[in-house]
Amino acid sequence: MPLTLEGIAKLAGVSRSTVSRVINDHPSVRAEVRGHVQQIIRETNYQPHAAARSLVTHRTHIISVIIPESVTKLFTDPFFPLLLYGITATSNAHHYDLMLSLFNGPGEEGETYRRIIGSGNLDGVIVASAHLTDAVFLRLLQDKIPFVVVGRYPDESVNCVDVDNIGGARMAVEHLIGLGHTRIATLTGPLTMTHGADRLSGYRLAMAAHQLPVTDDLIFHGDYTESSGMTGAKQLLAASPTAIFVASDVMAIGALKTLREAGLRIPQDIALVGFDDVSIAAAVEPALTTVRQPIIRLGATATELLLSLLASRPAAGAAAQRIILPTELVVRQSCGAAGMIPGTSL
Amino acid sequence: MPLTLEGIAKLAGVSRSTVSRVINDHPSVRAEVRGHVQQIIRETNYQPHAAARSLVTHRTHIISVIIPESVTKLFTDPFFPLLLYGITATSNAHHYDLMLSLFNGPGEEGETYRRIIGSGNLDGVIVASAHLTDAVFLRLLQDKIPFVVVGRYPDESVNCVDVDNIGGARMAVEHLIGLGHTRIATLTGPLTMTHGADRLSGYRLAMAAHQLPVTDDLIFHGDYTESSGMTGAKQLLAASPTAIFVASDVMAIGALKTLREAGLRIPQDIALVGFDDVSIAAAVEPALTTVRQPIIRLGATATELLLSLLASRPAAGAAAQRIILPTELVVRQSCGAAGMIPGTSL
DNA sequence: GAAACGCATGGGAGCGCTCCCATGCGTGTT
DNA sequence: AACACGCATGGGAGCGCTCCCATGCGTTTC
Known part of the structure; x- marks a missing residue:
């Protein structure tokens, strides 16, 4: 029952390689053959095995959000849910999967970091933290994992996205x-x-x-x-x-x-x-x-930046980007500019 | 630089198999050899390649939370962040990674579902949704993916955890x-x-x-x-x-x-x-x-249930579990039982 | 003291893919 | 007409692991 490339190849009467080419949009497949193979794939609902694929490509199509924030702050604040939404929506749209890692205790951090990063499961990371002292940054830099920081980070070599x-x-x-x-x-x-x-x-x-x-x-x-x-x-x-x-x-x-x-x-x-x-x-x-x-946009922008990094595989040491998103003044009553009657100047 | 099993084996002067045994806690390795290999692993900071491993074991050590809820509700509500916290903390503690999938639009659902589930990237799923009509349940059942529902679900064969x-x-x-x-x-x-x-x-x-x-x-x-x-x-x-x-x-x-x-x-x-x-x-x-x-406990319990499911690989059709967590009445002022002075009965 | 067994260890095969190279065919060149 | 060339296709190798089986050795058994 677990359908493989070879299985599809047999069904379509072509070779494993041709099916692989169809799946990966390689140009040199006759249109007629391509169509036929695609149809079989659709009919069988076949989907390539991610692990096998990433074993050879060294890409997983998974990115991770790391939140080293302490728990309480995290979940009282409506900031993180919205940020997370911006990130998920964007990564989904780009056919990337999202992993979520909270570093809860300081003790947990090392072990979790190793598990998350070391296993080669991740293409890149978004770090949502305002603490400049977090060790994560140094480790990511050292491990040469592509990453983007949400918030301002002083180091020039770090990609980051922040609001103004x-x-x-x-x-x-x-x-x-x-x-x-x-x-x-x-x-x-x-x-x-x-x-x-x-x-x-x-x-x-x-x-x-x-x-x-x-x-x-x-x-x-x-x-x-x-x-x-x-x-x-x-x-x-x-x-x-x-x-x-x-x-x-x-x-x-x-x-x-x-x-x-x-x-x-x-x-x-x-x-x-x-x-x-x-x-x-x-x-x-x-x-x-x-x-x-613009919190959702903040998450979306960070994700887009990360994905563009992954797409271009820049030479290490390339200039990092820092993006600042504009903030907006919402005038209501408490400043005394608007009147006490909403929608009027009275 | 990417260290492999074979590399560790060479460094330790043993075979690939022995190193694998050490990593997987197989009993038949001499204590002396085991110690030596473990030390090398520690020194080199070696970590097995997840994809290679799961290619043969068919296990990824990744579970996913699927939230088919509409966006607005999701992020206004403090429920989901807390639930997510309970889930993350528990899965981390059990050395499982967590993937997060929001099904935003109805159009996105099919495509995202396929990507998430079909690629074999997941050991199991936690569905956080109260809508009984969601198609996800049926698909998960049909695809024989182990899953746990947060909330009550009428079908007897579905594992679920809910508050009372x-x-x-x-x-x-x-x-x-x-x-x-x-x-x-x-x-x-x-x-x-x-x-x-x-x-x-x-x-x-x-x-x-x-x-x-x-x-x-x-x-x-x-x-x-x-x-x-x-x-x-x-x-x-x-x-x-x-x-x-x-x-x-x-x-x-x-x-x-x-x-x-x-x-x-x-x-x-x-x-x-x-x-x-x-x-x-x-x-x-x-x-x-x-x-x-107890929202955090709800997430934690759901995760534990899922992980126990994964550990035992129950025969399909085995009786599903349903766990109901107790709720608690918090008496404050608005009911008139407590007095208006906090901490007293006045 | 030889047969039988247990345990620690090594190496082969293979998981499902992608990549590279070899092959075969049709077309263009001289 | 002979050749080179391009493109579509097939098959081998190998990614880094785990699993199985074979091997070798020390210990038990009668």
Whole structure:
């Protein structure tokens, strides 16, 4: 029952080689023969054995997503599911299969890495991580596995795709400045992560561009959690800002609660801008003005970059690509630019 | 540089077969020889070529998760990420690799299915879907691929793992009854999905067990979305219930908003119980009483079941297993049982 | 002390493919 | 008319493993 190339060849009255040529679209097969073989393949529902094939071609048509992130963060955040969707859809469209590897514990990492990479099962890897310190990068580089990083990575030789965190943050803060704010505070993410650091840079750039002073009391270092948004907002109030740029929506929602409890009206007393545009951002009261990042496109672009790498088999040491996708300011109520009546300026 | 079995054999001064025996833990290798070979393997960082191996063993040590769900639902819902985590962690722990397949469009399904399954790349499959009509089941059955369904599946011959939706719903409703409610309405999920139907069954069982009448105006058929929670609550108010059992937290939050707008206090004027225990459930005001399902364990259990299937290679037609995991009632404020001060009964 | 057995080890075959080279045929060249 | 050449096709080799069988040796048995 397990049909092989040879079997199809016998059925079609040709040789194994000819069937192989048909399957691999080799030009030198007579159209008539090709048609006949294709029909037999269709009728028998034959499909070449992947292992046998990759044993000789050294290609598996499988790529892997490696997520070395700690578990909790991973699954609270709507970021990864969307990224994963972008990646899957794209790899499927290109007839590649997708393997998913989470490195859960630090202990697991070495063993899992070896199993995943060492067995020759993979054509390439997408690394979704913001931690620059992860050992994975070094190992992949050393093992000469083609890979693409989602996020910014400082090493010039690494291919990466990121969203424009700096530009997005800058845009958000300049929007606040445009509304007349001058005392603008910021609630940052962890600066050990590129997006955390970048969003702060964007804030600084915008302030500097308009000669607005940035004092230490205008900056609170959070960690993207709602509770850090709450404590951050409380602390920032001491500097009596008229607006706060918050580096994530989840933190912004924490801030919102605290500010409300303090008796402040948003946006009349204090304006708020978030980052991410998670689904709750539009649902809270008042709806959150925020910076939207194209997460699905991020995954799709990373996948496309990886696949193009695989297709061209570039000489090692070739210039790596880095792609930055634009972010977009979504103006809702919390910044005070739009009116409280959706769709109008009132 | 690509090290092979033969290479290791030469380095160790033994034969290819002996090295193979060491790798596969075959007993008949002298302890001394075994140790020596193992050391060489460690030193050289050798790893057997997966494709070559599976060409002869017909095993790949790869399992796949197939999610035939439509995209939107998939990635709004925190269910899938958690499920995926349970699956990955477990398969990793058992040294299995995980492939992820989303069937996005109906058109894509056939082609993707063929690519995934037909190539012999997979040892087994976990299907995460609640739609009984999906063609995947039939194809998997027909192709004799070992698989496990996450969710209840009526066919006796199918292995499946589910959470106790009926019991959970029943528990929730009985809790409300215990608090003195008699006019209890319900806001259901889509009844084409087993969990939607099961949660309604649980409601009916609880009501019947206490001789409480269930009239049509006490039931609204929603679709798990927040907006259907809003319209559902509005409509159910006509029956003036004193409590509503809502089949999902997201819908419950929609209902919450509508009820508030109608001037009702929760839980004083109307009690509310949700289902799922998503992370926002604890964050809303008042915190939502809800039924928690062990999603990570669900994924882990499904994976373990599949792996045990693979290990035992049961005769086709052997009795399938169905495992039901218990759900748990999480009592918070919205039902009126706990007081408004967390941690106390006031 | 010879036959019988057990265990550790080596080498051949073959899994299902792709690739290369050899073959055969039709066409174009001189 | 003889040759070279191109293209379509067939078959051998081999990818890196596992499995089976053959071999050789030490130990038991009567």
